[in-house]
Amino acid sequence: MKMWVARAWLLGLAFTLGACASLPAPAPWEDEPPLSYRITYTRSPTPGLNVEVFPSRSFPPQFLFRQPGRVASVIATDINGNQFDITPRDGALNLPSRTTVLRYRYPLVSSPGERGRHMFGGMGEGDAWHVAGKAYLLTPRHVTPGMRAEIKVFGAKALLPWQPDDNGVYHLRGADLIDAGFHAFGGNRCTAHVGESVLEVVLLGRFTHLSAGNLCTWIMEAAREVRTVRKTFPYPRVTVRLVPVPGKSTPGEFGMTLWSSPPSISILVGQDATVESFAKDWVAVHEMLHLTHPAFVPREAWLSEGLATYYTEIVRARSKRQTSEQTWRELTNGFARGQAAAGSRPMKEVVAEEGNYMGIYWTGALFALHLDVELRRVTEGSARLEDVLELLATRGPTATLASFGNAVDTVAGQPLFGALLARHLPKPAFSELAPLLESLGVRIDPGGVTLHAAPGSVLREDLDVARSPNAAR
DSSP: OOOEOOOOOHTTOOOOOOOOSSSSOOOGGGGGGOOEEEEEEEOSSSEEEEEEEEEOOSSEEEEEEEEEEOOOOEEEETTOOOOOOOOOOOTTTEEEEEEEEEEEEEEEETTOOOOOOTTOOOOOETEEEEEEEEHHHHSSSSOTTTOOOEEEHHHSSSOOSSSSOOEEEEEEEEHHHHHHEEEEEESEEEEEEEEEEEEEEESSOOOOOHHHHHHHHHHHHHHHHHHHTTTSSSSSEEEEEEEEEETTOOOOOOEEEEOSOOOOOEEETTTTTGGGGGGGGOOHHHHHHHSOEEEEOOHHHHHHHHHHHHHHHHHHTTSSOOOOHHHHHHHHHHHHHHHHHHHBHHHHHHTOOOOHHHHHHHHHHHHHHHHHHHHHTTTTTSSHHHHHHHHHTTSEEEEEEHHHHHHHHHHHHHHOOHHHHHHHHHHHHHTTTTHHHHHTEEETTEEEEEOOOTTTHHHHHHSOOOSTTTTOO
C-alpha cells in the first residue's frame, strides 16, 4: 500500500514580498484571520461538494488544486461584488485583486471519461462518499507552518482526519492543507477502542453479510496486533474509512494510509466478505502498521513498505492468528514473489524502480527481517527493531534514511545500519535470503516450510514474541 509524504521541505517554503523600507511590513499570517472553507454536501444534480473559500487580505493570489481534474470553473467575487469566472490551468489560478470569496462545485461522481474506482478523486453510492482532501480543496500555492485555516461542513456528517471543536469547526495548520488526508461524507459510524486510543470508523456503503459491529471489531483486532510492535497504539485518534467493493468477497481488497496529521486510513472491502474471512486478512493490519514508523522525507517506499510488510506476518504470529510455520510460509512465499519481480538486479536498482511494487515491498521486507535479526544478535537479545521505532517516535513525525540509520546505531550501541545496507545494495536483491534462512533454521521443502534447530533458531523463535505479554490487550 502506498504511502504519500509531502512534509518538511514543503513546509519550509516561505512566501516573501519585496517592499520599500518606508512601508510597514505586512502582518504575519498567523495574526490574520484564518483561511475559511465552507463545504456543503449536495445531492443535486448529482452528489457533490459546493465549496466556498474566504481568503483574508494578506493571502497570496496564487491558489491551486493539489490533485487537479474535476473542477472546470471557479467563481471569484471581489470586495465590490464583481464576479470573475476563472478556469484553472493545471489546477492553478490567480485571484483577482481584493478577492473576498471563491466558489466552485466539486463533483463526487466520476465523469464518463474516467475509469475505475477513484480512491482520491471520489467514490461512493447514495449519500456515502469518499474523497481525498487534496482533490477538492483549493489551497494557496505557497503554504507556511504559521498559516491557519478553518473548515465547516454542512449537508452531511463528515469524517475528516482532524477533530472538530464543539461548534463543528475544524482548525487546521499549514501542514494540514498540504497533507489533507482522506475525507468521508455520510455513511454509518462506529468506534473502536484500543487502550487509550480511539479509532473512528465510517462505513461508506452497504455490506451483504457484515454489520457495523463486525467491521469495527475487525479494525479493533488489527489495531491490537499493532500494539505487539509498539508499547502503545501510535496515535490517540485515527480515522478509518471502509468502502464496499461490489462483487468481491475478500475483506481487504486494497488499502492506503495518508500522512495527514493524524494519519488517515482507507480500505476497500469486499461487499460480500464474511466475518470468517477476516481471519486471513492482512490489509487492515498492514495499513495500521504504517502508523508505527515515521513518514520518510524524502519518500523511501522500500523502507516504509518493507517495515509494514515484514511486521504484517510477524504480528499475526504474535496474536496467534497464524502459527510460526504459517508465518514463515507467508514470508518465504512473499520473498519468492519479490525475487521473481527483482530478477538478478541489485537491490539499489530494484528499490528505485517506480511501479515494481512486489520487488520493492519484499526487498524492503527482507532487509527489515535481516536488520531485526542483526539487532537482536549484536545486543544478545536485549534490543530489537521495535526499539528503533520507539526511539524515532520521540524524535518527531518525520525521518530521513540517515536519521533512521542513526536510530538503529543508537539502539545497537554500535555502527550497524550503514554496513548492513551497504552489504545489500550492490548485490542481487535477494542474495542474502538463503544464508539468512539457513542461519534461522527455516527450510523450504517441496511440501512447504519446516523449522528446525540452527545457530539462529532462538532468534527466530523470539521474533514471534511481543516484548510485553500485555501488549496485545
